[in-house]
Amino acid sequence: xxxxxxxxxxxxxxxxxxxxxxxxxxxxxxxxxxxxxxxxxxxxxxxxxxxxxxxxxxxxxxxxxxxxxxxxxxxxxxxxxxxxxxxxxxxxxxxxxxxxxxxxxxxxxxxxxxxxxxxxxxxxxxxxxxxxxxxxxxxxxxxxxxxxxxxxxxxxxxxxxxxxxxxxxxxxxxxxxxxxxxxxxxxxxxxxxxxxxxxxxxxxxxxxxxxxxxxxxxxxxxxx
Numbered sequence: 499x500x501x502x503x504x505x506x507x508x509x510x511x512x513x514x515x516x517x518x519x520x521x522x523x524x525x526x527x528x529x530x531x532x533x534x535x536x537x538x539x540x541x542x543x544x545x546x547x548x549x550x551x552x553x554x555x556x557x558x559x560x561x562x563x564x565x566x567x568x569x570x571x572x573x574x575x576x577x578x579x580x581x582x583x584x585x586x587x588x589x590x591x592x593x594x595x596x597x598x599x600x601x602x603x604x605x606x607x608x609x610x611x612x613x614x615x616x617x618x619x620x621x622x623x624x625x626x627x628x629x630x631x632x633x634x635x636x637x638x639x640x641x642x643x644x645x646x647x648x649x650x651x652x653x654x655x656x657x658x659x660x661x662x663x664x665x666x667x668x669x670x671x672x673x674x675x676x677x678x679x680x681x682x683x684x685x686x687x688x689x690x691x692x693x694x695x696x697x698x699x700x701x702x703x704x705x706x707x708x709x710x711x712x713x714x715x716x717x718x719x720x721x722x
């Protein structure tokens with residue numbers, strides 16, 4: 499993938515991306531050295547207009563999405579078809595270290611998450627990248643969808659699982675000042691007083707971001 503195209507995607511320059519792809523349709527299917535497509539970069543950079551343009555172009559060209567693109571952008575039907583044809587895809591890793599379930603939790607829909615769980619995708623698989631996290635961490639850091647989070651926990655995701663740095667799911671919920679997500683995690687056994695490798699609690703992370711009420715409430719909770 500060219501540096502210029504990646505920069506245009508990052509900037510959300512939809513018209514310029516469209517001009518480039520219409521002039522050279524092959525650009526839509528290029529991959530960076532890790533195998534990440536322009537569509538996935540549009541997802542990563544939170545550029546929905548670019549994402550939707552690229553989705554439309556791929557469809558117009560009859561180019562099928564891979565399992566990672568589908569997990570991040572599609573619903574249950576498309577994922578179901580891919581998984582029915584190749585069930586092993588539920589356990590695969592993208593070039594940048596994510597499973598389809600990580601991507602569905604972070605960027606996709608609860609229906610996509612449900613389809614992957616039904617296909618046997620593991621909630622306990624750690625990503626193969628510096629984050630070293632599980633789908634629950636990805637869902638809380640990015641997607642923050644209550645239905646997705648509940649689905650993952652109901653299918654065995656551990657509320658106190660730690661990713662790199664000893665960072666637990668509760669920390670992300672506290673940082674986002676999302677009491678609804680905190681309450682779901684607590685209901686599934688999250689420890690409000692657990693510390694990161696740097697010695698910080700969820701309350702500390704909340705207070706650092708100006709969420710004083712959240713911090714005070716977390717500190718008031720009983721020790722497990």
